[in-house]
Amino acid sequence: MxxxxxxxxxxxxxxxxxxxxxxxxxxxxxxxxxxxxxxxxxxxxxxxxxxxxxxxxxxxxxxxxxxxxxxxxxxxxxxxxxxxxxxxxxxxxxxxxxxxxxxxxxxxxxxxxxxxxxxxxxxxxxxxxxxxxxxxxxxxxxxxxxxxxxxxxxxxxxxxxxxxxxxxxxxxxxxxxxxxxxxxxxxxxxxxxxxxxxxxxxxxxxxxxxxxxxxxxxxxxxxxxxxxxxxxxxYDEEDFEQEAPGGTDKFVITYTGTIAASYRLDGFLAALASLPAKLQEKTVLRFVGKIPPLILEQVRQAVPHVEIDLTGYVDHRKSVAYLLQASVQLLIIPQVKNNLGIVPGKFFEYLASGKPVLALGPKGSDLAKLIGETGCGALFEYDDSDAIAHFLREGLDGKLTGGKRETARHYSxxxxxxxxxxxxxxx
Missing domain, CATH: 3.40.50.2000 (Glycogen Phosphorylase B;)
Known part of the structure; x- marks a missing residue:
C-alpha cells in the first residue's frame, strides 16, 4: 500500500x-x-x-x-x-x-x-x-x-x-x-x-x-x-452502535463541548422561559463539558424552573451516550466575524444520533445549509425566541424528527x- x-x-x-x-x-x-x-x-x-x-x-x-x-x-x-x-x-x-x-x-x-x-x-x-x-x-x-x-x-x-x-x-x-x-x-x-x-x-x-x-x-x-x-x-458509525442509556420521562436538551460568551444563549433562554411552568419543570438542560460560572449563573437566573444537569468533561464514548439519550440537541455558532463557515465537528455526531438539532447562528451559513440538506432540525437567528419556543413546543409534543438517514451517511x-x-x- x-x-x-x-x-x-x-x-x-x-x-x-x-x-x-x-x-x-x-x-x-x-x-x-x-x-x-x-x-x-x-x-x-x-x-x-x-x-x-x-x-x-x-x-x-x-x-x-x-x-x-x-x-x-x-x-x-x-x-x-x-x-x-x-x-x-x-x-x-x-x-x-x-x-x-x-x-x-x-x-x-x-x-x-x-x-x-x-x-x-x-x-x-x-x-x-x-x-x-x-x-x-x-x-x-x-x-x-x-x-x-x-x-x-x-x-x-x-x-x-x-x-x-x-x-x-x-x-x-x-x-x-x-x-x-x-x-x-x-x-x-x-x-x-x-x-x-x-x-x-x-x-x-x-x-x-x-x-x-x-x-x-x-x-x-x-x-x-x-x-x-x-x-x-x-461521524463514525461504529461509535453509535452502543445501546442508548435508559429512557427518562424528562425532555432533555443536550449541549456538548465548550461554551463561551460569544456563544449567545439569551434568545434560547428567553424561549425556554416563555414556556408554561409545567413544561419547564418537565425539561432538563444538560451541559456535557465545561461551562464558565458567569454563563451558568445566566442560565440559572433565566430559567429557574428548568433542571440544569452539569456532567463536566467526559470521554468520547460517554459523550455519544448522552447524545443518544437526548430529546433535542443544542448547537450554537459563536456570534463573531467570519462565522459563516463554522461547522462544529460535533454537529455530525448530533446528526448520527438521529435526534433533532436546535441550532443558533447566522442564516445562510454552511451549518444552515447542512441542516436543510439533512433535515435534522432547524437553525434560528440568536434573537428569534418566538420561533425557538415554537420548535421546543413541537419537541415537547413529540413532533420532531432527526433527519434523513441516507443523506446523513454521506458524512460517515x-x-x-x-x-x-x-x-x-x-x-
Missing amino acids: KKILIITYYWPPSGGAGVQRWLKFTKYLPGFGVQPVVLTVDPAQASYPQRDESLLHEVSPQTEVHRTPTFELYNLYLRLTGKKEIPYGGFANEGKETFLQRLAKMVRGNFFIPDPRKGWNRYAFRKAAELIRKHGIDTVVTTSPPHSTQLIGLRLKRKLGVRWVADMRDPWTDIYYYRQLYHSALARKIDRNLELKVLQQADQLVVVSNDVKRIFSEKGGAAVQQKIQVIPNG RKALTQRMSELMNSK
Whole structure:
C-alpha cells in the first residue's frame, strides 16, 4: 500500500473534537489502499487542553505511531497567569480577563507566532525527515490547528521535495478569537505572511467548509482556490452502535463541548422561559463539558424552573451516550466575524444520533445549509425566541424528527475517508 506521513499535534490521549478527524481517517485509510504513518508529540510533554485516555484504544495496532519530545511554550503561560489549565480555543475555559491574562495573551500574540506550540517543530521536522527516508514516503499531510504544524510541512516541501497536503480545520488569521491576542501591526504582518506561504506552497489544501475555502481563496487568489478541496468532518458509525442509556420521562436538551460568551444563549433562554411552568419543570438542560460560572449563573437566573444537569468533561464514548439519550440537541455558532463557515465537528455526531438539532447562528451559513440538506432540525437567528419556543413546543409534543438517514451517511467517516484516499492517490 502507498504510505503517507501524517503530522498532527493532537492525537490520543489528547481529547476534544480536533483529534477525531485524523484518528478516524487513519482507521479507514488502509481499506482504501493507503497506509498511514503518524508523527505526533510525546503526551508526557504535550500541552493538551483536554485528555481522553479512552481514545488510545481506537488507534489501530497496524498504525505506526511515532512520538517526539517538544518544548512547550504554554508552560510559560501557566506560570505567568497562575492558571492550572491550558486555554481552550477561543479561551472558552477562562473567566473574566485579568491584567495578567491580558498580558499573557499579548505575549502569546506577539512573540509566539503563529502559536505557542511551535516549540514542537524542530523535533517533528527531524523525525519526519527520518521517516520519509526510511519508508520512501512521497506524500506528507500536516493538519492544524495548531497552525505552526503547517510550517513543518512547508520546510519538508522545501528541503525534501515531498508532495505536501495541508489540512486546515480552522481559519488562521481569521479565526474568531484572533483579536483577543492583541497582535501588533508587525506581528499580524508576520503571521499573515506565514499563512500566505502555506497557502501558496502546499500542493493541495483541504478545508472543512465552503466558507473557510472562501476565506483562504480570497487571500491566495485563483491559484490557491483551484487546489482547495472541502472534506468536512463527520461521524463514525461504529461509535453509535452502543445501546442508548435508559429512557427518562424528562425532555432533555443536550449541549456538548465548550461554551463561551460569544456563544449567545439569551434568545434560547428567553424561549425556554416563555414556556408554561409545567413544561419547564418537565425539561432538563444538560451541559456535557465545561461551562464558565458567569454563563451558568445566566442560565440559572433565566430559567429557574428548568433542571440544569452539569456532567463536566467526559470521554468520547460517554459523550455519544448522552447524545443518544437526548430529546433535542443544542448547537450554537459563536456570534463573531467570519462565522459563516463554522461547522462544529460535533454537529455530525448530533446528526448520527438521529435526534433533532436546535441550532443558533447566522442564516445562510454552511451549518444552515447542512441542516436543510439533512433535515435534522432547524437553525434560528440568536434573537428569534418566538420561533425557538415554537420548535421546543413541537419537541415537547413529540413532533420532531432527526433527519434523513441516507443523506446523513454521506458524512460517515468511512465515506469521507474514501474521498481523502482519492486525494492521497492523485498526482
